[in-house]
Amino acid sequence: MSHIEGRRGTTALLLTETVQTQAGAIGGAHVAVGPAVHRPPLHTRAFRSVQSFGRSAGGVIASGYRSLRDAVGARVGGHHANNHIYIETPVVPEILRTPAEVRAALSAQLPPTVTVSETGEISGKWETNGLAKGSPLAQEKSKSFAEVLLANPPKNEKAYGDIKISGQAQSDFYRMNYTIRNGEKTFNSIRDLEGKTDQAERNESVANHLHGLTQNREATFVLSNILTQQLGSFISYGYEDNNKNAVNFSPLGQGQGKTGIDLFFRQPGGEEIAVAPKAMGGMEFNIFKEGDDFKVDVDWEYFASKAGMEDLEGMDGSLLKINAHMTMTIDGLSANQGVLAFKEEPRATMDFHGQMATQYSS
Known part of the structure; x- marks a missing residue:
């Protein structure tokens, strides 16, 4: 329903009679407001087209969605949470493109190893050991995950008896999913702490089980500073497009962004299924020993669109599904001295899945 390519004299955004409860003309555009039947057809790419139209119509809606929303709200007597805006203009908001051109535009937004088939299916893996140039965490040059971790030692600590963890771990231990394998014993924070709601108690339990694995106060502290949401940020900022520019496929949480x-x-x-993304809460940490060293594996299925909220070309509101896996080996002898060093630097593989809207398949 968010197909925006139009022909002269037709709607810029598809209108359905069932949702036109209020209507009027603003800045030369016909506007209707009403509850969405399935999902709102107005997404960010539509906003840009509306902006272009608004400039040619005297700037009434040139500042984008917010100004348009306020103008419509004033016209129909206020906003309602379940109301969405539908627009019809007498001009062509975008040049009509062929399905192949839309698929090519989507492909340009994805990493070069991820492909879009003639049927609009998105698939492929992206592998990286670092952050892309231009991403918020790397900025002017690309940086390896190890480089960023080594350059950012923990700034504070929290003690639980003789055990200390990093300040960031204190913010994450109680709510993230950790599996700590220690010989014959396996601790899982979601399963084993079910029903325990006290944040400090949950944090202490995870810290105790991590210390049971390391048997060393300094090593526990070193590992705690890694086992946080920052690894999710590394993954979401680790993408490049065909021009080696950073692309942010940040994770969406339920109700976030839209x-x-x-x-x-x-x-x-083409089957569409409802999803309830957990954002970084969906990350699964697996920690165990391999000889004297410590292994950290992260598995994470998450849903995203470009920059977290914008629709990708031809997706018509559908999200991408990304199955990410990160692995690293931390030198145990160094960790016991309170020093982070890697036997195997962190690497990540991201497996893309998705399907364009049916009108863009050949």
């Missing part, structure tokens, strides 16, 4: 919009994922073949 307030009031049901988030969904379109499977190959």
Whole structure:
């Protein structure tokens, strides 16, 4: 329903009679407001087209969605949480593109090893050991994950008896999913702490089990500073497009980014399924020893669109599904001295899945 390519004299955004409860003309555009039947057809790419139209119509809606929303709200007597804006203009907001051109535009937004088939299916893996140039965490040059971790030692600590963890770990231990394998014993924070709601108690339990694995106060502290949400940020800022520019596929949480919009994922073949993304809360940490060293594996299925909220070309509201895996080996002898060093530097593999809207397949 968010197909925006139009022909002269037709709608810029598709209108359905069932949702036109209020209507009027603002800045030369016909506007209707009403509850969404399935999902709002107005996404960010539409905002840009509306902006272009607004400039040619005297700037009434040139400042984008917010100004348009306020103008419509004033016209119909206020805003409602379940109301969405539908626009019809007498001009062409975008040049009509062929399905192949839309697929090529989507492909340009994805990492070069991720492909878009003629049927609109998105697939492929992206592998990296670092952050892309231009990303918020790397800025002017690309940086390896190890380089960033080594350059950012913990700034503070929290003690639980004789055990200390980093300040960031204190913010994450109680809510993240940790599996700590210590010989025959396996601790899982979600399973084993079910029903325990006290944040400090949950933090202390994770810290105790991590210390049970390391048997060393300094090593526990070193590992605690790694086992945090920062690894999720590394993954989401580790992408490049065909021009080696950073692309941010940041994770969406339920209700995040598109307030009031049901988030969904379109499977190959076109079936759309509702999803309730957990953002970084979906990360699964696995920690165990390998000889004297410590292994950290992260598995994470997350849903994203470009820059977290914008629709990707031709997706018509559907999210991408990304299955990410990160692995690293931390030198145990160095960790016991309170020093972070890697036997194997962190690397990540991201497996992309998705399907464009049916009108863009050949």
